[in-house]
Amino acid sequence: MRELRFDGVSVRFGSRGHRVTAVDGVDLTVPAGSVVGLVGESGSGKSTLARAAVGLVPLSAGRVTLDGAPVPTRGRRPLQMVFQDPYSSLNPRMTIGATIAEAVPRGTDRRAEVARLLALVDLPDRMTRYPAELSGGQRQRVAIARALAGRPEVLIADEITSALDVSIQGAVLNLIRDLQRTLDLTILFISHDLAVVRYVSDTIAVMYRGRIVEHGPADTVLADPQDPYTRELLASTEGRSR
Amino acid sequence: MGRVLRTPLGAAAAGTVAVVLLLAVLAPVLWTDAANAVDTGQIQQGASADHWAGTDSLGRDIFFRVLVATRLSVQLALLATALGVAVGLLLGTAPLLLGARAGRVITAAVHIAVAFPGLLLALFFAVIFGVGTTGGLLAIGFALAPGFARLTHTMVAGVAGLDYVAAARIAGVGRLRVLFRHVLPNVAEPLVVNATVAAGNALLAFAGLSFLGLGVQPPDYDWGRLLGEGLGAIYLHPEAALAPGVAVVVAGLAFNLFGEAIAKGVGLERRLGTSTSRFRRRPRVAPDPDDSAMLVVENLSVGFPGTTPVRGVSFSMRRGDAVGIVGESGSGKSLTALAVSRLVEEPGIVEAERLSFLGADLRAGEHRRLLGTSLAMVFQDPMTSFNPTMRIGRQLSEVARHHEGMDRRAAMARAVDRLAAVRLSDPERRARQYPHEFSGGMRQRAMIGMGLMGKPALIVADEPTTALDVTVQRQVLELLASIRAADDVAILLISHDITVVEQVCDRVLVMYAGRIVEDLPAAELRTGARHPYTKALLAAVPDMTTDRELPLTVIPGRPADPANLPPGCAFAPRCPLADARCATEDPELVENAGARVACWHADVPAEVIS
């Protein structure tokens, strides 16, 4: 059980004259064993923040820590991520079993571990299948199993339901909730959909133009939003579901 | 590979390649003596029964020489290709292995080298490595490398940007393993295809080099040399030039076509899916026979070879109506919208018992003017729905110019006016801009403005907000609602998001697997839905009032595949209420108290389901 912290994290892209600041001095704490929902529109920097946390994008300033120590980039990775599009996040040339096994740490019984993980995400007996044989929801569950293979204590879920059909979304959200409870995971749950974030999160952070504009317990943020953007977001979302 | 051989072209190319390779192995063994036999009595003869392609300046048989030359020609081509591919692969994958900085230098160098045509590079290297077989081999190999490097680099970069590579890196997989396990297998097919085509090109290039006298030197000979020798005597007996020429073309073409055939076969495999044709006539379900109906759709079907993604859809709309069609991907909702707007293209076939708009029968004739001015379309992706090379103002004004014969100035004035009407600030400046200078929300407004250039009676909006942010979504939906209110314009809104439809429309059609399964007033959606699919859809999506302590309702299974439907109700495999009857008989859409539903169990109360 670990705590994920962002301290003054900035990410800038481009070079001379063309500099774009995607993430601008973000301070955010995901307390151990809790779910923090990060909501924002496309281009707000939320996905860049996630990619920066796992080292896919270099930081321009600040640091990301796990229990005060930098996120390790070698050996066992205690921080894992699930991606948005289950159609591009699984290698089409590898079986489900091989994909997951690759992420299992050395020195474990890989076969048994893969079987255990697939059972965990409710996909038993699919080890020899290829991604093309699975539906979008099933693929997303495989991606979750792969993320869990490294026995992470912290998980980043980046828009994991937005590429899925509406009838499938619910199953994936339920799975994330169950896993969080049984494994006591720390989760940073990223979505553009406030209703989805509200459903899974204890704490909600609102990101707008690279900055966290509001952050607090879910009920407080939703009942009494302080930032004008949060209010607009809330009004837009509530308008959709009177 | 089997698929490649089954096409006539692929089989012919593969056969020719096999023959060429066989000749390369056997010809020198069998006919070297015949090819080298000097006969001073038969110098520079034309074709005869003894010498099918005549003789050269030493009286040697040209036909046998061409056959024997197969080995050297093919060998050199394959070696040069191997060299080019190896160097190209190294350079092309170096950025991935060496990291960003070293990679950028290599990529820049390749970029410069690629700008120079292969022949020029080959000549350059031929000077350095010297005239002769080895020099030519190195020259052509290195000349092939930059092109192959760039191809490799482009494809590797494409795959390396995908999430599964990111996921592997996060999981701690090393760079080499990422390259060999995740990247190369996924770019192997196009690389093999291109290497095959490159072998053909290397063969031709080597022939060219030898033809110029820069490649193979006497006493060795390949096809290019034979060709060069033959050209000098083309007046006396053209066979001497034509025989090696034909050999070069046939062998080069065989490699090229074989590559193309592999490429086609690979493409085919992706496209071919299992499909069973099903085109059933549905009994007519009477829609509102009201004469004031502006749009009447009766028993509409859209068929493609192998599938019928829209089956027997019927509904009607009056002026000012707002009807929403809800469904998941593959439900046929977008195709229904395109069919209504007469925008389904071949090979799609639209059939309907009635399809009338403002009294005109849309099944016959083009109705350009009527549809161009009275029916407006708004598409899902505002980023790709405008022509990128034309200014926004011109894209709007051409509607008025074409359909109403307005002059340029008047049409542009109206375009600016309509951009203002969809609440774009500074419309005159906006009209002069290109689509890429607009944000997504602005483009969608401009798209709606384009529909307002005429006097629309109906706006068909296909997922108009899906690509937009929530806050922008609301503004676009409000814009549509205000246009509807102001001018009594009807709106047909297609969406996967039931809450969006609920917000804008007064009637909702729920589609599943190409059929309407429920049709009910939007106000009754939450309370009066009777089809288990509608109810499950409402419960599966969390909203701001969902109880966070309870798990969400789950619809098991996957959405129906229109190409492979079950015999009975298409929803039966996922339905908690399904029984034997549901599995065999497809329920009809039955009208009852202003709503329609297609379900054998429509009267089971909601509690049983969730």
Place this chain on the structure above:
Amino acid sequence: MTAAVSAPVDHPWGRFALRRFGRLLVSVWVLVTAAFGMIHLIPGDPVRGALGPTASQELVEARRAALGLDQPLWQQYLDYLRGLFTGDLGVSMNSGMPVADILGDRLPATVELAVLAFALAVLVSVPLGLAFAVLTRGGRRRPLELGFTSTSVVLAAIPEFLLAVALVWIFSVNLGWVPVAGRDGPSSYVLPVVALALAPAAILARIVRVETLTVLRADYIRTARAKRLPSRTVYFRHALPNALTAAITLGGLLLGALVAGTVLVENVFAWPGLGSTIVSSILAKDYPVVQGVVLVYGVGVLVVNLVVDVALALLDPRSTIREG
């Protein structure tokens, strides 16, 4: 154009010109250095190679000194660069004529050939590709598509010099309509130009067709059809410019290849251009001339690429931004 609506500070056209010019400079520098380095990369002594094994050591030494090959490498490099700026490309090892004069003498014939062939290729291929795209879109007229594709594949795969030989055999040897070789009067242009243009025309026609088909499937074509514009407006105003922007990139590469193709065609037709010069010079080991021709060809290709990029920027309003 786009500049009018952008902030003056970062003028997209200014940035584009600057970036493009920088790239050209780098490429020219690489080219010049490669041409210079060529003579030093040759194993053995190039002067000995050129003069042959029987030449006396004194003669070789004297020629080395005349060519500056006894100087330190950096000095030679600087001299070479200085020479380029003053139009001095050295002298031929064989004839002693200034290389610049030889190039000036031979260049026009090659340029004529390349320009005529490119014009022919474009004039034939663009309308053809467009027409076939429209006729065979959405899987229509399969036999026609098959015929077009196979013909263009075969034509594209036949190298220029073979085509040239075949043309000579048919039209000069058998029919006697046009001269076999040489550059003498309009009729002597026909075969070299056709031989040079046919393969690029076939490739370009295929590319135009494929690009047009891709464009015809684009969302904005559906938008244009939804506006119920007449077909000719949809094809010529909405489809063609977008298909051409994609085709131009590859067309530029083809033009570069066509410039190089002159080497082979000139040798078949004994055309007094740079192509026959470079081959005879390579065989005679007359390296200063080879250097000069490589430079001219290289610069020609770079200029073509520059023209293509500018044409793209003019046709496609996004391109100046896309690259940045």
